[in-house]
Amino acid sequence: MDTQNPSAPPRSRSADDGNPTRSRHHRGVIHENTRHTTRFVVIGNHLVQHPALSLLAIGLGCHIQSLPTGAGADIKSLTARFPEGPTRIAAALRELEAHGYLRRERVRTSTGRIITRTISCNQPGPRRAPADAARADRPPRPSAAPRQPRPSTPPGPSRPPRPTTRHPNPPPPPHPRPTATTTGPHPAPAPPKPLPAVPLPAVPHPAVPAPALLQQAADLLTGLRRHDPRLLLSATDTAHLAPGVAAWLERDVTPGAVRHALASALPDEPLRRPAALLAHRLTAQLPPPPPFRAPATPPPPRHTLRNCDRCDRAFRAPDSVPHCLECRTNGSPRL
The missing domain is CATH 1.10.10.10 (Winged helix-like DNA-binding domain superfamily/Winged helix DNA-binding domain)
Structure with a gap:
């Protein structure tokens, strides 16, 4: 009975043995923290x-x-x-x-x-009013130097009093100008100033500004509102854009092609300045001039068939030639 049995199993260990933190906290959250070195923020x-x-x-x-x-x-x-x-x-x-x-x-x-x-x-922290915040950000004023007492002067002969004149009816004091008061912590914002008018971009001009060509270009611009109501242009915008459309028409571009280039693929949102958009498209998408082609030689004239006065054969020649080529060459008809 005094010997121990070495083959007896030891007692089962608890999951909290060896971990003092777990042994102290039996319920609630348990933290397993890892130190962050990047991508973290400190929150109180x-x-x-x-x-x-x-x-x-x-x-x-x-x-x-x-x-x-x-x-x-x-x-x-x-x-x-x-x-x-x-x-x-x-x-x-x-x-x-x-x-x-x-x-x-x-x-x-x-x-x-x-x-x-x-x-x-x-x-x-406590929120400061705008006036207090501006006063806190302002640098402190330098303290004024203490006033020095004036040196005492010996009494001299007294001066006679200066005569004063008073008006019988003094003018009334001016009324104070009323000041605008605002309610709330923030003052009412001032109305925004109107932005200056931005001129339209420049457009190309035709080499020969013919009046008929400019009128055709103005009619094309006026008809764009039928395809999209947002392309309603004023008379000033139409006169500014007409030379650009005339430059396209001068380069052998059909009016339908010009209308498609200006009025297609427009953005979905409202157009603030449709004339500026059209001026940009007229300048950025201007096609090159057509290639030079030499004028073709006119075809030879084809005379009508007529009968020779000598041999009565048909031939083609101007009306001033009465005989065929063979009669004119030989001088006599061939029998």
């Missing part, structure tokens, strides 16, 4: 474990913070990226904006267009 637990944000808002905030600068973060781009609809994504964006993780500002570009700029904040 204040966003990931926010007690007031919805799960969609938390996930959307993490996705926006992982995007590079300049990527699309509007409702249309996010709806195309995720299966959620625009209503849920718009609600999640409003949640992030209310808790300081997102800020959307309307700015004006150099061309006068107003766009919405989305700013993602990885550390939310």
Whole structure:
């Protein structure tokens, strides 16, 4: 009984033996972390474990913070990226904006267009008003030097008081100019300035600007609106494009071919400047001039058959020749 049996099986080991982490946590999530060296973003637990944000808002905030600068973060781009609809994504964006993780500002570009700029904040804080932000970005003014006391002067003879004249009826003070007040944190944007008119591109001109050719070109341009209502041209645009169409017609291009080159394969969206599109096509697709062909020699004249006055044989000759070739050569008819 004092000897041990070496062939007895040892006790079965638990799955938690040798792993102190698993032995301490018996339920809940267990992390198996791997250190990231590339393609990662640092996101604070204040966003990931926010007690007031919805799960969609938390996930959307993490996705926006992982995007590079300049990527699309509007409702249309996010709806195309995720299966959620625009209503849920718009609600999640409003949640992030209310808790300081997102800020959307309307700015004006150099061309006068107003766009919405989305700013993602990885550390939310109190939002400053535009006037406070501009005052904070302004450099501090230098402190004014303390005033020096004036040196005391010995009392001298007092000067007599200067006479003053008063008007019996002084003019009323000017009314203050009313200032425009705006309600809300942002001032109302100023109306955009009208863009300067851009001239139409140049078009080719014919070598011989015949009036009949220019009139035919103007009629062709006027009829383009029957093929597409978007090609309705003004009188000024028609007069500018007519020499270009005349240059095509001068190069042996039929009016149907010119009409097909101008009115076919147009874009589906509305045309903002149809005259500029037609001017570009007239210049970019101008065909080369036709090859030179020498004028063909006219065929010899074919005279009618007539009978000789001497031998009564038929021959071809002008009306001024009364006899056939043989009678004119021999001088006598052949018997």
